[in-house]
Amino acid sequence: MRTIVICMLFFCLAVSSFAATKADLVKRIKNSEETIKYMMRSPDTSIPQYFLKEAYAAIFLKQYKAGFVLGAKGGNGIILAKDRKTGEWSPPSFIATAEGSVGFQIGGKVVDAILLIMNEEGLTLLLKSKLKIGGEVSAAAGPVGREAGVKAGLPATGILIYSRARGAFIGASFEGGFIMPDDEANRMFYGIEDIKAREILLECRVEMPQEAMSLINTLQKYESLE
DSSP states (O other): OHHHHHHHHHHHHHHHHHHOOHHHHHHHHHHHHHHHHHHHHOTTTOOOHHHHHHOSEEEEEEEEEEEEEEEEEEEEEEEEEBOTTTOOBOOOEEEEEEEEEEEEEEEEEEEEEEEEEOSHHHHHHHHHSOEEBTTTBOEEEOOOSTTHHHHHOSOSSSEEEEEEEESOEEEEEEEEEEEEEOHHHHHHHHOOTTOOHHHHHTSOOSOOOGGGHHHHHHHHHHHSOO
């Protein structure tokens, strides 16, 4: 049954990507900026500056979950990689997510999340096809607070997760989540046939779009706060 749910989610995400307009994709970028601003203003979710500086990539997600007995979660977002030599962020590449769950559950919620990829392995696996959180790469809730990163040092886990949820959800279920490149959204946004996430994030095939400049400036601001 869990396999059926995941297959249905992949289908729904494919349809969603195909139907998205460029305005929808620009909104994903704007939502990402709003999410990090919100999290950095709150002591309960503030990401340590140290981790932002040391991250290999940052993933911004918006996920939707609803269910009664059989649940499903899907969503979308963007990923930016960091040049390890210059410290500069790449243009955004679009991604999609999917999860399926089986268990007692009632309600629904929207989750805004930022995932920091803290090693090269996590980024490499994501760019190959799809990345299973907690599977190929370990994941953990990230410590919060400006000084927490320096005190904790570099994490042993590959991914640090920061999130906020809106809505109510009650349930105990077994879940497996995937993040994958959204090639159709990248093609639509950049206007290049067969453009791949690796070419956007690591190979400098596209220039930084004007629509992403505000997000980049925001990230740089939070990295350099004293």
